[in-house]
Amino acid sequence: MKQDLIYFDNAATVWPKPESVYRFMDHFYRTQGVNPGRSGYDLAIEAGSLLTNLRLRLTKFFGGDEDTPERLIFSYNVTDALNLIILGLLSPGDHVITTNLEHNSVIRPVNHMVRDYDCEATYLRFNGAGFIDPDDVRKAIRRNTKVVIINHGSNVIGTVQPLKQIGAVCKEHGILFVVDTAQTAGIIPIHMKEMNVDVVAFTGHKALMGSMGIGGLCIRKQVEVRQVRAGGTGVRSVEPYHLEEYPWRLEFGTPNMVGVASLWAGQDWLDENGVERVHAREMRLASRLVEGLRTINGVRLYCCDNLQNHLSTVLMNIAGVDPGDVGIMLDVDHNIAVRTGLHCAPLVHQQLGLVNSHGGVRFSVGAFNTEAEVEAAIHGVAEIARWARERVAKPAQVVPIATEVAQPLRMRA
Numbered sequence: 001m002k003q004d005l006i007y008f009d010n011a012a013t014v015w016p017k018p019e020s021v022y023r024f025m026d027h028f029y030r031t032q033g034v035n036p037g038r039s040g041y042d043l044a045i046e047a048g049s050l051l052t053n054l055r056l057r058l059t060k061f062f063g064g065d066e067d068t069p070e071r072l073i074f075s076y077n078v079t080d081a082l083n084l085i086i087l088g089l090l091s092p093g094d095h096v097i098t099t100n101l102e103h104n105s106v107i108r109p110v111n112h113m114v115r116d117y118d119c120e121a122t123y124l125r126f127n128g129a130g131f132i133d134p135d136d137v138r139k140a141i142r143r144n145t146k147v148v149i150i151n152h153g154s155n156v157i158g159t160v161q162p163l164k165q166i167g168a169v170c171k172e173h174g175i176l177f178v179v180d181t182a183q184t185a186g187i188i189p190i191h192m193k194e195m196n197v198d199v200v201a202f203t204g205h206k207a208l209m210g211s212m213g214i215g216g217l218c219i220r221k222q223v224e225v226r227q228v229r230a231g232g233t234g235v236r237s238v239e240p241y242h243l244e245e246y247p248w249r250l251e252f253g254t255p256n257m258v259g260v261a262s263l264w265a266g267q268d269w270l271d272e273n274g275v276e277r278v279h280a281r282e283m284r285l286a287s288r289l290v291e292g293l294r295t296i297n298g299v300r301l302y303c304c305d306n307l308q309n310h311l312s313t314v315l316m317n318i319a320g321v322d323p324g325d326v327g328i329m330l331d332v333d334h335n336i337a338v339r340t341g342l343h344c345a346p347l348v349h350q351q352l353g354l355v356n357s358h359g360g361v362r363f364s365v366g367a368f369n370t371e372a373e374v375e376a377a378i379h380g381v382a383e384i385a386r387w388a389r390e391r392v393a394k395p396a397q398v399v400p401i402a403t404e405v406a407q408p409l410r411m412r413a
């Protein structure tokens with residue numbers, strides 16, 4: 001690994017993780033790394049109880065129905081969770097309302113349902129500041145609208161959507177409300193009951209401070225989801241078909257118990273540090289980043305004039321430089337890691353008119369970034385912008401190409 005790498009790619013995955021998370025994962029796997037719920041010996045029961053306790057802990061964390069913690073489902077990541085819910089909720093002829101802010105983990109399964117199962121989809125535009133208007137959700141509702149799926153926090157422009165208002169519209173019309181919390185779980189508190197959210201989809205490896213390879217769904221009591229896979233559950237093995245009861249209805253095979261342990265330790269870390277406090281610190285750093293970038297001639301920022309209802313994710317470009325090149329220069333010359341391109345959310349870039357110019361440069365500030373790192377980022381961008389300006393002012397000299405063509409060697413007869 002490069003020494004002293006400045007990591008601003010926390011929207012892709014939060015890194016590093018708290019030491020306590022690494023330690024607990026290691027300890028758990030060494031001392032209780034057996035298959036839970038498949039056998040009756042003490043150790044298997046102990047491992048299983050971590051899983052069961054985490055279901056309740058996360059249900060409380062998301063403000064779900066505490067009397068049905070079995071509806072907290074574990075999957076590989078939020079992409080997997082969103083596939084389970086989109087395929088499990090929609091039937092031919094159903095209409096889904098979603099937005100241009102979505103990640104491909106919503107766009108692609110929805111588009112497959114449209115292409116392959118005769119579903120219909122409406123993609124709502126965000127306004128100039130990067131927000132979805134709840135009134136637009138209301139206007140898009142049709143007779144056959146089954147579900148609204150919204151990305152709570154944009155992984156590209158960082159805006160946080162008004163869940164409570166959108167949830168109220170859904171409730172009024174009896175439509176299910178699914179929220180992708182990949183960017184917000186562990187950063188912005190969510191209360192499903194108060195916000196009328198029916199399903200939360202989450203991923204473990206971002207601000208929940210867990211590992212890669214775990215995510216899941218928190219599903220409220222009133223929601224019925226078809227199971228779309230089948231396999232071993234560890235219980236009632238004689239049944240020829242997959243079990244209907246939760247959590248088995250949506251869980252298949254051996255769970256990622258090291259991931260479960262990581263999420264447990266992540267919850268401990270969040271309890272200790274406070275979700276609001278972590279977010280407030282990240283936003284202080286992001287504000288300084290935006291303030292610094294704003295003063296640089298040639299830098300363009302997107303949807304961050306006001307950092308209210310915003311994550312610490314900042315999208316920018318430098319005039320005249322391809323975003324991919326900016327990323328390489330930040331890495332090679334300044335040891336700074338960012339994410340460039342379309343960020344798996346092409347409709348955001350399409351709406352901003354950035355697809356043909358290869359998207360943007362995303363800085364995503366995390367819990368472990370420092371003020372000095374933010375200053376280094378501002379300095380790095382300022383250097384690249386200065387280089388870009390000088391390049392325009394003083395175009396590179398054209399090296400003359402030799403016009404004489406070398407004569408082929410004559411072979412001696």
Ligand SMILES: Cc1ncc(COP(=O)(O)O)c(C=O)c1O
Binds near residue numbers: 012077105154183204
């Ligand atoms: C908003 C959003 N949804 C979904 C995902 C996919 O997450 P995962 O790769 O953990 O499934 C991401 C990842 O960046 C994201 O930002």
